[in-house]
Amino acid sequence: MDTTIRDLNRRIGETVTIKGWLYNRTDKGKLVFMQVRDGTGICQAVVFKRDVDEATFDAALHLPQESSLIVTGEVRADPRAPGVPGGYEIGVRSMQIVQRAEDYPITPKEHGVEFLMDNRHLWIRSTKQWALLRVRATVMRAIRSWLDNNGYVEMSTPILTPSAAEGTTNLFEVGYFDDKAYLAQTGQLYNEANIFAFGKVYCFGPTFRAEKSKTRRHLTEFWMVEPEIAWCDLDQLLEIEEQMVSHIVQTVLAENQNELKVLGRDPAKLTHIAPPFPRITYDDAIAAIKQVQAQTEDPEQKQLLDITWGMDFGAPHETALTQLYDKPLFVTGFPSAVKAFYMEPYPGRPEVCKSADLLAPEGYGEIIGGSERISDPDLLLRRIHDQGLPEEAYKWYIELRKFGSVPHSGFGLGVERTVTWICGTEHVREAIPFPRTIYRLYP
């Protein structure tokens, strides 16, 4: 019966068979130490010359990295054994080589970014990438389980969308028979229709943005979950967000200790992630950034932190703000002028809107953007006109406010940025199996 490496701790003393790939190998005289991975972990398989026939020992001695193989032997606990989780090894009695790999390009040594990205189809086998993508899978599962268990109905929103509502600079254009279509950069507008049928909904899928961004936090294709809730104001929305994000983090802590260890991520940075998250208004955030700026010695950093009321935050501002807290931080009440047309203004203070960004700690930046939506059809129409948007394209969207309009709110959470933060990783490109960036469409 086949066993997985993850289950070896329950098979000590038994003879098992592992099907996998040779991750690394070293030898010492009459011993060959093979690191075998099977997708669930890495385990050391020790080939001792006296325990196997000569052909098997000779084959093990010369087996190249990433060859596929089937090994059979007795499981034993040994604190010297490396691997994931480590501490267990197999004393090999027999081995079948399924395919000898030749000249596998990625070695356990250091490599550059371009080389690794060119070899992304192979790089995902490396332990750090393996760990990141397993955490990503946990994050996606935790998102779905939290929403499903809290009464949200998953809705599929379209990826092909009609004529661009507000310029095409950030949209990928595709041919649509004799017409043009655009790849969706949000499912929100459709979800605002869905809530009137289902109350609480979410969509979860890839989104596309043709931004010419060249930073560690941008992809042109990324995954976003977008819940939308009827009868929900901004305060209630923030409570939903902090509960869901906390659930995601706690699920990873419960299920991915091995992966976090491989990544060198200190769990102590995550254990305290629980409601409530701190909240700060845009007004106070500007003041806080100015204070940090005043205390900054470095003239270049001082200039990057320059900000006046009315400006949107740049990456340096977000970083400075989040370093003041050890939990994700809500920033509420952004100027309406820098936010989307559909955001509800504050009563008596129309220059700011009921919007909230959630900024991850340690400078990982915005992981959620959300807001209360305008529910009054006349105000919505005025905002569409103010921003010079084509009314015709929004006909159906405005109509939602004519047939039983209610206060409602929603948000979008970026999966890759969330994974990057939880894993303590440098760049979002490693948080998705095959990243799409401005200069990368291969493999």
Added chain:
RNA sequence: UCCUCGAUAGCUCAAUGGCAGAGCAACCGGCUGUUAACCGGUAGGUUACUGGUUCGAGUCCAGUUCGAGGAGCCA
């Protein structure tokens, strides 16, 4: 789009304008506990491309291509 930096062996990188080098990987040999092992040996080059300066260019100059970091952009 802008700023900065880079491109040399399969990989990561050295080389004052003067013989093209090392480590790792590969290959051969040694070692019964390796953790990116260690030790000895072998093989491996259109120095991104185009042009220029020079007795002589990997090195200096100009242009091109590709990449990295940052900024901008990011309803």
